[in-house]
Amino acid sequence: MPLAYFLHSAGPAAAPVRLLGWALAALCVGVCIAIAVLLVLAMRRPGSRVARARTGEHAVVDNTGDRDAHRIVAIGTAISTVLLLGALVAMLRVLAAVADPPRAAALSVRVTAYDWWWKVTYTTPSGARFATANEIHLPTGEPVQIDLDSADVIHAFWVPALAGKTQAIPGQVNHQWLEADHPGVWRGQCTQFCGAQHAHMALEVVAQTPGDFAHWLDVQSRPAAPPANAAAHHGEQIFAAQCAACHTVRGTRADGAQAPDLTHLASRRLIAAGTLANTSANRLDWVAHAQRIKPGSLMPDVVLTPADAHDLSAWLDTLQ
Numbered sequence: 001m002p003l004a005y006f007l008h009s010a011g012p013a014a015a016p017v018r019l020l021g022w023a024l025a026a027l028c029v030g031v032c033i034a035i036a037v038l039l040v041l042a043m044r045r046p047g048s049r050v051a052r053a054r055t056g057e058h059a060v061v062d063n064t065g066d067r068d069a070h071r072i073v074a075i076g077t078a079i080s081t082v083l084l085l086g087a088l089v090a091m092l093r094v095l096a097a098v099a100d101p102p103r104a105a106a107l108s109v110r111v112t113a114y115d116w117w118w119k120v121t122y123t124t125p126s127g128a129r130f131a132t133a134n135e136i137h138l139p140t141g142e143p144v145q146i147d148l149d150s151a152d153v154i155h156a157f158w159v160p161a162l163a164g165k166t167q168a169i170p171g172q173v174n175h176q177w178l179e180a181d182h183p184g185v186w187r188g189q190c191t192q193f194c195g196a197q198h199a200h201m202a203l204e205v206v207a208q209t210p211g212d213f214a215h216w217l218d219v220q221s222r223p224a225a226p227p228a229n230a231a232a233h234h235g236e237q238i239f240a241a242q243c244a245a246c247h248t249v250r251g252t253r254a255d256g257a258q259a260p261d262l263t264h265l266a267s268r269r270l271i272a273a274g275t276l277a278n279t280s281a282n283r284l285d286w287v288a289h290a291q292r293i294k295p296g297s298l299m300p301d302v303v304l305t306p307a308d309a310h311d312l313s314a315w316l317d318t319l320q
């Protein structure tokens with residue numbers, strides 16, 4: 001992922017926005033330079049306060065009614081008006097260009113913002129629905145519609161490399177579309193202040209070839225595999241007792257609805273909305289210290305004996 005990922009675009013919904021961004025930046029820099037040059041010229045002009053201070057001349061030059069001065073003000077106002085109107089027209093054209101995808105989206109994904117994570121719900125071609133979290137997969141070269149809402153406060157969804165930002169508002173579904181030209185991973189971020197952990201409310205978009213995407217969709221739509229050994233079996237029981245009130249793992253008794261679906265937890269790249277790499281050690285650290293890692297998050301610290309933590313970890317590792 002390039003460091004300044006927001007300065008690049010990787011699809012047709014983002015390219016016009018990126019060009020506009022650069023054009024406006026160039027315009028602003030040009031205006032700043034022009035103003036600086038004019039200011040220096042004005043200061044050096046004979047009769048200016050600076051020039052008079054240098055020559056020791058004290059007479060005040062009265063240039064009210066100076067026709068040159070009036071003309072300069074009129075020209076400056078005209079140039080500013082033309083530039084600002086030009087920028088307005090360019091912005092409206094970009095807004096129109098990215099409002100709708102070039103062709104109807106074959107796939108739509110429901111994204112629901114929560115304090116402080118993203119629920120992502122897919123409907124498979126066969127009509128099955130399943131949820132995952134904080135990671136959106138897309139097939140490359142296809143516009144994908146995002147239906148965006150919020151479970152609590154106002155958030156905003158922004159994946160700079162793929163599209164402009166859209167508000168996520170409780171009780172209202174907003175739409176936008178994403179399209180990736182080539183396979184890759186791009187970061188997105190909540191861009192509407194939504195509380196203590198707003199900064200740790202990121203997500204990733206993973207674009208895959210259509211074949212890889214279809215495979216991913218198929219794997220993700222399945223329930224979790226049954227525990228493969230005694231430790232994982234015990235881990236599933238600990239999960240049912242300690243975690244199931246909030247989390248779902250499809251295929252088990254755990255069907256909580258207020259936290260990320262963990263059915264295929266181990267297949268994700270990051271956990272806690274982009275906060276940690278998804279390793280066995282980090283998963284256990286998160287379970288024990290969610291409140292230290294993400295203070296105020298709606299996941300409590302869960303205290304387990306070392307033996308129970310080991311077995312829980314064995315179970316979480318199998319959620320591929």
Ligand code: HEC
Nearest residue numbers: 116117133242243246259260271272273287297298299302
């Ligand atoms: C009171 C509800 C609650 C309980 C109980 C709970 N969690 Fe969570 N959990 C959450 C919430 C909410 C999040 C999202 C936190 C965030 O990212 O801000 C979360 C996030 C997670 C994540 C990161 C998921 C991801 O994809 O980012 C893991 C892993 C996790 N919990 C495991 C567990 C385990 C294991 C237990 C039991 C030992 C447990 N949780 C108990 C509410 C809960």
Ligand SMILES: [Cu+2]
Nearest residue numbers: 190192194198
């Ligand atoms: Cu936010």
